[in-house]
Amino acid sequence: MGHKPQQGLLGWFKRRGRTLVIAIPFWWLMVFFLIPFAVVFKISFAEAIIARPPYSQLFTFAENGVVQIKLVIANYGYLLEDSLYISAYWSSIKIAFVSTLITLLVAYPMAYYIARSPLRRRNVLLMLIILPFWTSFLLRVYAWIGILKTNGIINNVLMWLGITNEPFVMMQTDFAVYVAIVYTYLPFMVLPLFTNLVKLDQSLLEASNDLGANSLTTFFKITLPLSVPGIIAGSMLVFIPVVGEFVIPALLGGPDTLMIGKVLWNEFFSNRDWPVASAVAIVMLVLLVIPIMLLRNAQNASHEEGA
Amino acid sequence: MRKSFSFSSVATVLGFAFLYAPIVSLIIFSFNESKLVTVWAGFSTKWYVKLFQDPQILGAAWISLKIAFISASLAIILGTLAAYVLVRFRRFLGKNLLSGMITAPLVMPDVIIGLSLLLLFISMESLFGWPAGRGLTTIIIAHTTFCMAYVAVVVQSRLGDMDESLEEAALDLGAKPVRVFFDITLPVISPALVSGWLLSFTLSLDDLVIASFVSGPGASTLPMVIFSKVRLGVSPDINALATIIIVIVALGVLVAATKMKPEKGY
Numbered sequence: 001m002g003h004k005p006q007q008g009l010l011g012w013f014k015r016r017g018r019t020l021v022i023a024i025p026f027w028w029l030m031v032f033f034l035i036p037f038a039v040v041f042k043i044s045f046a047e048a049i050i051a052r053p054p055y056s057q058l059f060t061f062a063e064n065g066v067v068q069i070k071l072v073i074a075n076y077g078y079l080l081e082d083s084l085y086i087s088a089y090w091s092s093i094k095i096a097f098v099s100t101l102i103t104l105l106v107a108y109p110m111a112y113y114i115a116r117s118p119l120r121r122r123n124v125l126l127m128l129i130i131l132p133f134w135t136s137f138l139l140r141v142y143a144w145i146g147i148l149k150t151n152g153i154i155n156n157v158l159m160w161l162g163i164t165n166e167p168f169v170m171m172q173t174d175f176a177v178y179v180a181i182v183y184t185y186l187p188f189m190v191l192p193l194f195t196n197l198v199k200l201d202q203s204l205l206e207a208s209n210d211l212g213a214n215s216l217t218t219f220f221k222i223t224l225p226l227s228v229p230g231i232i233a234g235s236m237l238v239f240i241p242v243v244g245e246f247v248i249p250a251l252l253g254g255p256d257t258l259m260i261g262k263v264l265w266n267e268f269f270s271n272r273d274w275p276v277a278s279a280v281a282i283v284m285l286v287l288l289v290i291p292i293m294l295l296r297n298a299q300n301a302s303h304e305e306g307a
Numbered sequence: 308m309r310k311s312f313s314f315s316s317v318a319t320v321l322g323f324a325f326l327y328a329p330i331v332s333l334i335i336f337s338f339n340e341s342k343l344v345t346v347w348a349g350f351s352t353k354w355y356v357k358l359f360q361d362p363q364i365l366g367a368a369w370i371s372l373k374i375a376f377i378s379a380s381l382a383i384i385l386g387t388l389a390a391y392v393l394v395r396f397r398r399f400l401g402k403n404l405l406s407g408m409i410t411a412p413l414v415m416p417d418v419i420i421g422l423s424l425l426l427l428f429i430s431m432e433s434l435f436g437w438p439a440g441r442g443l444t445t446i447i448i449a450h451t452t453f454c455m456a457y458v459a460v461v462v463q464s465r466l467g468d469m470d471e472s473l474e475e476a477a478l479d480l481g482a483k484p485v486r487v488f489f490d491i492t493l494p495v496i497s498p499a500l501v502s503g504w505l506l507s508f509t510l511s512l513d514d515l516v517i518a519s520f521v522s523g524p525g526a527s528t529l530p531m532v533i534f535s536k537v538r539l540g541v542s543p544d545i546n547a548l549a550t551i552i553i554v555i556v557a558l559g560v561l562v563a564a565t566k567m568k569p570e571k572g573y
Contacts, residue, residue, distance in 0.1 A: 021392060032427070106318075241416055
């Protein structure tokens with residue numbers, strides 16, 4: 001367009017409006033999301049000292065004006081030496097994997113059913129899936145304490161029915177952790193599966209039926225393969241945050257429920273060893289790179305499909 | 308066809324029972340006379356009375372509401388800008404990076420976000436002297452950052468559904484891009500802005516882990532107070548608090564659902 005370039009701040013603003021609109025969210029995320037990782041990375045090479053802040057400086061200026069750089073790799077060595085960290089990583093990944101699988105098995109039939117419901121019922125059911133997500137996560141995890149503890153609801157009911165005389169110990173076990181993870185992350189699995197399944201072309205299913213396939217064959221040959229992007233997206237939305245989960249193992253897990261989120265928290269708040277906590281976070285990030293890439297690819301695929 | 312349909316309907320009923328049983332149990336036992344949360348000893352509202360006489364909980368609730376209000380409002384602006392830029396601007400330097408940075412906070416474990424932001428704030432303080440100490444401001448920055456990611460997702464899908472020819476027509480008729488945004492785009496995406504704001508508000512109100520890292524003395528949020536209480540076991544006044552939150556949310560969602568009928572899906 002043949003505008004005359006305007007002078008002054010207003011003109012600059014008009015010409016640079018587009019850049020400014022991009023720059024505001026971009027730099028906010030750069031400063032408060034991406035750069036912090038660089039800071040964590042830097043401090044993971046520092047030494048824990050008793051000071052405020054409790055870590056050593058990487059760069060020091062010597063008297064002759066030479067910058068000295070002191071990198072402490074010991075923090076990472078420490079993670080390898082102490083079996084606590086390796087078993088915490090391993091058990092976090094195991095717990096995240098198993099609970100993602102259980103969540104998928106619970107969520108799939110629900111998403112399938114909702115996607116096949118008539119529009120009115122579909123909207124009500126979707127709202128019911130989203131509703132718990134809006135109420136406090138912390139309080140919903142807390143609710144399970146009352147249900148699972150030794151004199152809690154489940155044990156009271158079982159003993160009243162005469163099924164058992166001794167209460168089951170469920171609190172402070174891995175079982176409680178699994179139940180609460182599946183419970184809190186169920187909506188994250190149902191929604192992407194639903195978005196995928198609702199787009200399923202019904203004529204494919206009809207064709208399969210017409211050609212004589214029974215409903216199970218149709219499901220395994222058509223519905224399931226076509227829903228793989230939804231399965232991947234949902235699974236990653238559950239798996240990634242669960243690996244670093246803190247609240248659930250802290251409230252429901254026992255002392256031997258090892259999860260890396262809890263280890264990081266204790267390292268930071270109890271031991272006040274910030275460099276080791278940073279190293280723990282960096283290793284966790286590295287472990288999560290592949291799942292995050294998977295998620296991005298699945299989401300990009302579904303965006304392109306939708307467009 | 309019939310068989311798999313009936314299996315999925317049974318599974319759905321069980322799934323919803325699983326989702327709602329804990330919430331129902333919280334509500335029922337908030338009216339329990341006994342201090343032993345799970346042994347029924349008659350109807351009572353004394354835990355509600357006790358809750359409203361607890362200055363620690365009331366103070367923390369006020370702090371949390373302030374933080375949630377400011378964070379949600381900032382997140383709406385930043386998240387909408389990010390979504391608009393990603394959906395409407397064809398190509399620009401750093402587009403991939405921006406789209407990566409806007410989705411990553413959705414899945415990034417809270418402990419990592421909390422730790423990294425705290426270390427950033429401390430480094431910034433020693434370099435520039437800002438932010439001086441930690442408290443409300445640092446929590447608001449942290450919450451705005453992860454809430455804007457949720458806003459961006461909600462707004463992005465709405466912008467994607469929107470008929471772009473409306474905006475193009477206005478531009479062709481000579482309207483300035485800023486004017487087109489405020490007169491056409493904004494009204495169309497306003498339902499997404501409302502739900503994005505509400506979602507950010509509840510997410511901020513709910514966050515324990517990130518706030519624990521970036522908070523300072525004198526800025527204990529409601530989840531931090533709740534966590535320190537329930538760590539020692541169940542306490543009936545927390546059930547009462549949970550019931551109040553659930554009722555408010557349920558009413559809010561019902562009002563929202565009747566006010567603006569979703570056209571397709573959600």
